[in-house]
Amino acid sequence: MARVVEVDDAADPRLADFRDLSRADRRPDRPGGRGLVLAEGTVVVRRLLASPYPPRALLGVARRVEDLGPDLAAVDVPAYVTDAGTMADVVGFHLNRGVLASADRAPAPDLAPLLAGARRVAVLEGVNDHENLGSLFRNAAALGVDAVLVGPGCADPLYRRSVRVSMGHVLRVPFATCGLAEAVTALRAAGFVVAALTPGGDPGALTGLAEQERVALLLGAEGPGLSAEALERADVRVRIPMTGDVDSLNVATAAAVAFHATGHAVGVAP
The missing domain is CATH 3.40.1280.10 (SPOUT methyltransferase, trefoil knot domain)
Structure with missing residues (x-):
């Protein structure tokens, strides 16, 4: 199951998947960059966890990560828990939905x-x-x-x-x-x-x-x-x-x- 990890430092290198989402030249979901898939909000994160896209990590406030408890039981990824202010510092803006997940892209079908x-x-x-x-x-x-x-x-x-x-x-x-x-x-x-x-x-x-x-x-x-x-x-x-x-x-x-x-x-x- 997912490993819940509490973090309080926005500069923590383990949060790199979620950093600078407001920067077009640095965001991790750019196809020409790291090309990650990012899901935002509990509903979308659930669908990502049930999809063919291999999950990498989660970042969210405690309440949202707890909401995802049953969905996280079957995945072996870190779930970083922090407060809303630290999360905003990481992503570059206040995230109303309170949770993000990252995943690698799945191979494109022929x-x-x-x-x-x-x-x-x-x-x-x-x-x-x-x-x-x-x-x-x-x-x-x-x-x-x-x-x-x-x-x-x-x-x-x-x-x-x-x-x-x-x-x-x-x-x-x-x-x-x-x-x-x-x-x-x-x-x-x-x-x-x-x-x-x-x-x-x-x-x-x-x-x-x-x-x-x-x-x-x-x-x-x-x-x-x-x-x-x-x-x-x-x-x-x-x-x-x-x-x-x-x-x-x-x-x-x-x-x-x-x-x-x-x-x-x-x-x-x-």
């Missing part, structure tokens, strides 16, 4: 086995906002999406803010990072219909996708949307029907609508 058992997949291009990305993964988990392919120009799904906004669900939805051409080639080989969500698409086509056995939904960034290459590679272009003069939705919201609209094909009631 495309072929990732798609082998999937029936519905999200493919992202240029989704560079961490909060949108986290919300999208939460929607994917809730609405039965089997995998996410993270394409060019996307933010890091394992950045702390993405993990937090996803409520830890980015840690349970399998994903792989790949190029657009590679993704579409693999999807077609696996028998997927590739559908691009775009304001210029067919508003009647989304319902028809629910009858398809395997569907991949292409989603682009807010503003520019999908690239011309992505649109050209799609089998069909679809649009969410909307009223008034609204022509688009937040990308995470659009994804949720599309996931739900195609849900009954994969056992999710529409």
Whole structure:
């Protein structure tokens, strides 16, 4: 079980996994840096401890670490307990949720086995906002999406803010990072219909996708949307029907609508 260790010195080198989270050039969850996964709050920490990501350590106030007692029974990591002030000195700001956990990244799955058992997949291009990305993964988990392919120009799904906004669900939805051409080639080989969500698409086509056995939904960034290459590679272009003069939705919201609209094909009631 986890080893509870009391600390009272913010400079303690054992707390390095959690240091300077407000410094973009030093934070430990940068892909180009140490590349750690950081979970914030008891709910998200629980999901990290139950995920494939190997935990390294926890840092929190006594009450939050105690709340996690049953979850820590099966892991052999240090749980550093300190007061809120010392914790703020370590991370660089006051942490309302009172507990953090660090983990190493899990190996990225290969495309072929990732798609082998999937029936519905999200493919992202240029989704560079961490909060949108986290919300999208939460929607994917809730609405039965089997995998996410993270394409060019996307933010890091394992950045702390993405993990937090996803409520830890980015840690349970399998994903792989790949190029657009590679993704579409693999999807077609696996028998997927590739559908691009775009304001210029067919508003009647989304319902028809629910009858398809395997569907991949292409989603682009807010503003520019999908690239011309992505649109050209799609089998069909679809649009969410909307009223008034609204022509688009937040990308995470659009994804949720599309996931739900195609849900009954994969056992999710529409």
